[in-house]
Amino acid sequence: VAQGVAAVAVDEQLLAAAKAGDQESFARLIEPYIAPGYRLAASMLGDTGLAEDVVQESTLRAWRAIGHLMTSSRVRPWFLTIVANRARTLRQRRWWSVVMLPLSASDAVRAKQGPDDHADLLQALRGLHADERAAIYLRFYEEMNSHEIGDALGISASAVRSRIHRALRRLRVELTEEDL
């Protein structure tokens, strides 16, 4: 507990220094979230180069908007919000090149019927809508709860649960209340 309190105090000091213009403090504050941000963008875009572009740009935008961040405890959802929004924007701008990477017709039929082995699960995962994939990734890889995910994706916690529930059904993953 004492270590946690000390870490929060350090982060608050870093945030105050970053707001005052110290870029190195901002770098220390944001660095732990660069990899999760990259993974979120990669999960939404399915492209490593674009994901790195998104996280690079999001870091710049976060630095420029650091004055709006009220507390260091919100760095992660705040930064992931920026990443998710940038990924969405890029996805819309690259509508044909990204969204139009569909499953083949036979894959689509198979995914609709439901995956029945590991390869099909992977395929079905890639066939999810990007926003669903983001929610699934944040819940089951980053182990965030529905409130944290809602913060990051700009939707309510109940909408997160609904989105995850629907995605799990499409993936034919047995779900429990805890999974939501």
Added chain:
Amino acid sequence: LNTTSNLRQALSEEVERLRPRAGLEERVLRGLRANSQPIQRQRVGRPRQQERGEWVRPHPATALIAALLTIVVVVTLVYAARSSHQVQSSPATVPRPGTVVVPVTLPAWTWFFSPKDAALLIDVADPKNPNGVLSERLLITHDGGRNWLSTDEPAIVGGPRVFWIDAKHIVYDAESGIETTTDGGIHWTRTQVEPGFEGAFWSTYFLTTTEGWALQSNNVIYRTSDSGASWEKLATIGSDLAAPSPQLIFTDPMHGFIAGNSQDGAGRFFVTSDGGRTWRLVPLPAPAAGWPAYGTIEVPTFFGKQGFALYTASGGTFYVYFTADAGSTWSSPRPFPYYPGRPTFINTSDGWAVDSTGVEYRTFDGGISWQAVSYSLPGYLLRTIAPVGGDVVWATASKAGSPIDYGVRSTDGGVTWSFIKLPVQ
């Protein structure tokens, strides 16, 4: 059935498949240090007017031109002092000698265009650094790119949306708040529709310079009658509207539409006839093949009582719904048989589109038939297109594989294009 353990394993494999090159954090932070100027940190209080915005005019930076411009400035200031209080109060709107710069052709990360021949762009890119930003200022033109307003960027986080009311009034959806300007972009005022709400805005629509509506990501609708200074909570609509973000539009103070999608992909409209206090669901006919797993219904576009709305089905098929009674009833969706890309119409018949390979199309019959427009832009592909009217059209173009776009403009129906030059110092 799979288990969540199987799913976690699959996610781990996906993360491994999409693993970045070693040194991600180092590269990102190096890019931060190299490209970021701390111009906008901690906006405490309002910046001084002189810091907020300045008009700059692209022109060759020769001594002669600078001298002539200085004379123009002096004459303009004298005229302004004599003629109009409005101009008197906005000295930043006249060019200052120090702001004369050589215009250069540069790309930017984000472009917005308005049907009034205006454009707003964010983050002028550094052509020497694919991830870099050369200018962090926001640039706005209201005259087809001849003159530019360079101003501090409102607080942008994520993907902003820009709503053009007229040449003076612009609304800009920012991080959980709305930035509005009443002077063409020189000064911006930030308002928060619901204090404390940290979600996203889905849509903003202004019918006049004072009367507008906002839809938040918690499905709550607000109305303002004072240009966004204060907001009244009106209603909460159905909770199963899903991303992509629902959008709203009002055709008069009483009648409005919200276009959204249910969780299972069906397109739907919510309609109000009492200014937004109550909403009813208007079912849309499904495509002949049924609703796809995913789709996006767009907010309708009206030209008088006639209107249409586009529905994008997963897989890239586009359908169009028509109405002839101001949206009370909608036709069965008609697939675009030769659909070339996301179309933009300037009236019920004249529309433009660009496909994924950069081919430009135009229709004169409401999308029934499309003709390819032959254009020359060597080394570049058109990405998006935004008609102004007649044969004037804006577009973005980029080199193949590049994520950053150049602004281009045509005045001959998209046959010849000119790169937009930006006044970047």
